[in-house]
Amino acid sequence: MASPTFSAVNSKELIDVVDVCIRCYADASEEKINLIPGAYRDEDGEPWVLPVVLDLEKKLVQSVTYNHExxxxxxxxxxxxxxxxxxxxxxxxxxxxxxxxxxxxxxxxxxxxxxxxxxxxxxxxxxxxxxxxxxxxxxxxxxxxxxxxxxxxxxxxxxxxxxxxxxxxxxxxxxxxxxxxxxxxxxxxxxxxxxxxxxxxxxxxxxxxxxxxxxxxxxxxxxxxxxxxxxxxxxxxxxxxxxxxxxxxxxxxxxxxxxxxxxxxxxxxxxxxxxxxxxxxxxxxxxxxxxxxxxxxxxxxxxxxxxxDSEARKQWLESLRKMVERLKVARQSLKERLDELGTPGNWNHITSQSGMFSFTGLTSKQAAYMADEHHMYLLPNGRANICALNDNNVDRFAQAVHDSITME
Structure with missing residues (x-):
């Protein structure tokens, strides 16, 4: 019986995404900002376990009926x-x-x-x-x-x-x-x-x-x-x-x-x-x-x-609103910095968009420049996870965006 032949994935887009992810996780620079993941991060760039989830998990594992069936x-x-x-x-x-x-x-x-x-x-x-x-x-x-x-x-x-x-x-x-x-x-x-x-x-x-x-x-x-x-x-x-x-x-x-x-x-x-x-x-x-x-x-x-549970649901919805408000603040901060720098283009879309992601409008060439010169990683199509930004790095990120657009 002949051995099977496995063909490689022939998708430049997917290959480019995998490549930038590998490069990002291999980058040990303290200046690195990772805007790739599709996950929420807190002000310190760390995963956030919702308080109500943490509380319920503690109660769950302490229950006499807890099991892994x-x-x-x-x-x-x-x-x-x-x-x-x-x-x-x-x-x-x-x-x-x-x-x-x-x-x-x-x-x-x-x-x-x-x-x-x-x-x-x-x-x-x-x-x-x-x-x-x-x-x-x-x-x-x-x-x-x-x-x-x-x-x-x-x-x-x-x-x-x-x-x-x-x-x-x-x-x-x-x-x-x-x-x-x-x-x-x-x-x-x-x-x-x-x-x-x-x-x-x-x-x-x-x-x-x-x-x-x-x-x-x-x-x-x-x-x-x-x-x-x-x-x-x-x-x-x-x-x-x-x-x-x-x-x-x-x-x-x-x-x-x-x-x-x-x-x-x-x-x-x-x-x-x-x-x-x-x-x-x-x-x-x-x-x-x-x-x-x-x-x-x-x-x-x-x-x-x-x-x-009505109380647990209330706590959850409060945490959800907190995450969304932080994203709105991060969007507004980025737009203000870009406007102050006089970065070419209109940046109103940053604040008119919603959710975790911004389709920044940056090209794949500009995204590559951000990674090579500033240790800042977003997807090649320009998608950035806004929650990666905070008071400690938004100025540097805005400057990098400005530089990537004006580099020529």
């Missing part, structure tokens, strides 16, 4: 009840009428992977659209799930440094019927640019007309506005419009549970199809078992206890 394939009943309510709303008509269900997954990535395979294997979809640009794992997740055709809709306008809404709508109008459209709910990764409510209604109009299937990636609920209810508006609007859809949630960012890998996949069917949910749940069970058997216990318990 498996949980059910699709998560506990408490999780499957509480997590969908967070995104769909306590009074969601879809939940109230029994035409929606949620399952616990291994992070938001697991939710995307299981949802994608459900659509391919059991609903026979074959074409999906992602925004240009988007999170670099979206495309491979859907392709590995079995989708045959990957397409993109315009999203970023490099001239106005905002959403290319006209291009987005035009691309959706031209999408074949029954295409799956991946929509980032809020705090868009990597651009930090979100749609307005009016724009979401226009997107819904086109998708309804063209018979397009939405899958909302809600990786950053609460991280855009600081309000989990406000950030969920688009999903709830689509439900009210009668769309069938998938919604994927992650508790990595808004609860800081990165390494615990806690996510949720919610399926919403149209009115009158409630009886089909049992079959859908069985399909999801088969897919989940084939990929990872069952989700994680520890992180799921933390999420349930936060969402179930």
């Amino acid at each position: 498996y949980i059910l394939f699709l998560g506990t009943d408490s999780f499957k009840t509480l997590a969908p309510r967070l995104i769909l709303g306590e009074e969601s008509p879809a939940l109230r009428t029994g035409r929606a269900l949620g399952i616990q997954t291994v992070g938001g990535s697991g939710a995307l992977r299981i949802g994608a395979e459900l659509l391919v294997r059991h609903a026979k979809y074959d074409t999906f659209y992602i925004s240009e640009p988007t999170w670099d794992n979206h495309e491979s997740t859907f392709l590995y799930a079995g989708f045959s055709t990957s397409r993109k809709y315009r999203y970023w306008d490099p001239v106005k440094r905002g959403v290319d809404f006209e291009g987005l709508i035009e691309d959706l109008r031209e999408a074949p019927e029954n295409s799956v459209i991946v929509l980032q709910l809020c705090a868009h990764n990597p651009t930090g640019c979100d749609l307005t409510k009016k724009q979401w209604t226009e997107v819904a109009d086109v998708m309804e007309e063209r018979k397009l299937f939405p899958i909302f990636d809600a990786a950053y609920q609460g991280f855009a506005s600081g309000d989990v209810e406000e950030d969920a508006w688009a999903v709830r609007y689509f439900v009210d419009r009668g769309f069938e859809m998938l919604v994927t949630q992650s508790f990595s960012k808004n609860m800081g549970l990165y390494g615990d890998r806690v996510g949720c996949l919610t399926v919403v069917l149209k009115e009158g199809r409630q009886k089909e949910l049992a079959s859908v749940e069985f399909m999801l069970t088969i897919i989940a078992r084939a990929i990872y058997l069952c989700p994680t216990r520890h992180g799921g318990e933390i999420v349930v206890r936060i969402l179930r």
Whole structure:
């Protein structure tokens, strides 16, 4: 039997990302600023365990019932009840009428992977659209799930440094019927640019007309506005419009549970199809078992206890608002420094964007200059994690940005 041949990944973009990550982590300079990771950092550049999470973990491990046993394939009943309510709303008509269900997954990535395979294997979809640009794992997740055709809709306008809404709508109008459209709910990764409510209604109009299937990636609920209810508006609007859809949630960012890998996949069917949910749940069970058997216990318990207990939930939301406010302060500080330096260009997009990331507008050449000359690392496409900035380094970073733009 012949030995298998393994071909290398042929993606310059991915290779460039890996290269800059390797260079960053190998750089021992005290001047280094790492703006690459998709994770929150505090004012000292350190990971932050939310106080309510730390308190609940202590109580959890001290409990006489604490153990490391498996949980059910699709998560506990408490999780499957509480997590969908967070995104769909306590009074969601879809939940109230029994035409929606949620399952616990291994992070938001697991939710995307299981949802994608459900659509391919059991609903026979074959074409999906992602925004240009988007999170670099979206495309491979859907392709590995079995989708045959990957397409993109315009999203970023490099001239106005905002959403290319006209291009987005035009691309959706031209999408074949029954295409799956991946929509980032809020705090868009990597651009930090979100749609307005009016724009979401226009997107819904086109998708309804063209018979397009939405899958909302809600990786950053609460991280855009600081309000989990406000950030969920688009999903709830689509439900009210009668769309069938998938919604994927992650508790990595808004609860800081990165390494615990806690996510949720919610399926919403149209009115009158409630009886089909049992079959859908069985399909999801088969897919989940084939990929990872069952989700994680520890992180799921933390999420349930936060969402179930009113005081814990209050503490969590306060911490979430604290993170969002610090990001807003960092954005404002950076913009002010760039304006004071007279850095060429308009930097209003820094503060108009939301969430953890800023699509700075820097070119790959300028990003490379930042790394080579200033030990400051961002992705080659110019995406920077704003929470890497603080009072101790924002001046140096702004000066480096200024230098990279004026170096010629």
